[in-house]
Amino acid sequence: MGTPANVKYIVVGIDGTGSSSWRHADGSNSHIYQFVRDFHYGARGIDKQFFDGPSDSVWGRESEAILQKALDFIMHRLTTLFPQIKNGNIHPLDMFDVNSCMQSSQQTSFQTMDGYSYLSTSNMRLPVQVNAQMLAHQPFTPNQVQIVLAGHSRGGLVATNLARMLSPVIKVYFLALYDAVDRQPCLDGAVVENVKYVFHARRHPDVGSRGMFSNTSTQYKSDYHEERFFYTSHGGIGGSYVTSRAELSTFGDDSCIIQPDTRTISDGMGNVVTVDNINPLTKRFHKPIDQICSEGSDEADKFIREGARRFGLPIS
Template sequence: MNHKYIVVGIDGTGSREWMYQDGSNSSTFKFIRDVHYGAMDIDRRWFHGPSNTVTGSDNIPILQEALAFIYQRINMLFPATRTRSVKPLELFDVNSCMQNQERSKSYQMERRGFHSPARVPVLVTENMLLNQPLTTDDVRVVLIGHSRGGLAVTALARMLSPLVRVYFMGLYDSVDRQNCLDGMKVENVKFVAHARRHPEVRSRTYFSNTSLKYIGVDHAEERFFYTSHGGIGGSFITDKKEMSFFGDSSCLATITAPTEDGGTMEMINNPKLVKKLGKKMDQICTDGSSDADEFIRAQARKYGIPVA
């Protein structure tokens, strides 16, 4: 059977700044590029991640643009779905901040004597999934996300629930560093592969992962890799000269440490892990980054997705 595909990738925070012009250090970009189906911007589209490193708030318009792209492609491929008036869920249904505002507004109205029941978000239900007009035999929607992009595609899958089940979701260290989007539950997805940074690398220890509860998924494969958060997505720093103030030093081969006499000295970075694996951290991260990318691709190929 020649399956139709709609393939979407959303990259990690700050990709406009850290990604090379050819995309060679973005695993998400390369995955979308390497799917041998359709043309980029027609059946496949890749999006930069949010640029707001603190709140990630510009993830919202990226999510909406990705949803609009998928919905437009579905309507082009399957015109009959227009007549059924089946639409994706709205942003409100996956946005806790909007829901809190609605509840607050309703409470204020009731205090003034007006009966104003709060709008309730639409949840993914078994009945909804059983009545989708399209199946994964009709079209295989593939969603790939790194970092906050993983959070975005997790929300995107839920928003597609009334229309079609997502066939495959590939997550490169999905993180929940955005207060409003609800992303812990992966729903409305058939197959999931999630590559996560190994805690022993000590990368970005101040934030944790999301997209970890796989609800109604046929199979989910989750593995840890010895590389940084950025390394999972293809980009990591091994040269001290490239370090910014908020940079991730976990992949540096050596670090500068203060001495008792007020000077400094060079020390092996993460000596415990270096001894365990027999390689310095720059090489550990390089190998781990490649392994993480190949893991996502191998999982996708296992389910028939034509990716190199």
């Protein structure tokens, strides 16, 4: 698909939780870092910017701060690239609009207890939804500048909310989601809005990775989207996964670690029984699980990049 010769790009990538601690200095185990690096336009810190994900693994508390920094970066670049449009005339949504923890409205209902009815008032917190009015007068078009966002894990949640914040300004051209998850109490990323093209690489449930949390950004109000599952772990979708038990942290993901072929269990009557312990995926594909995870990780990144190139983006 062709792209206007004079189009400009602004590229933002937000990595997964704890990436500042697990990402190699050269970014070789981070698909988000590599996506930003390999986008052949502008310079890091000028027209493209990489952000590490939140360090708080439980609540992802830095997500809001990262979201605000990413929005500030995009708005600064827009006003620099297009100085004829004054900053005061461009109003993206702010944190109050998209952060449900910063909003409050009351809901009144009747409750019944022990035969008595009484009036109950509770606070309801919902983020602002994108509407037609926001989209009707966007000052920028993809023929002028194409906004490209990429996010892994909670970084995907941030990227989805960033696209929503830009609704009154410009439609995001391309959103690359690497197994986006929520696990953050204030940001709502269930629905992808204000995006032209979306590609979402998700971990296949048969791998058994991070079963305690599900994906977000799986409803798409976009011009076009593709979603595909890959046989690798949640970390593998983002480029980093553990294949050695010696490297496994306390709450780490062991889904890509080769287990012994057999294990012994008690039959409940004091007898020890030897049972088959080979990973079902190893039996299905006749490959060790660490190889399956490695191939799945590479395929997930390839899926995203091929989608970007299909719609004219200059990424290797």
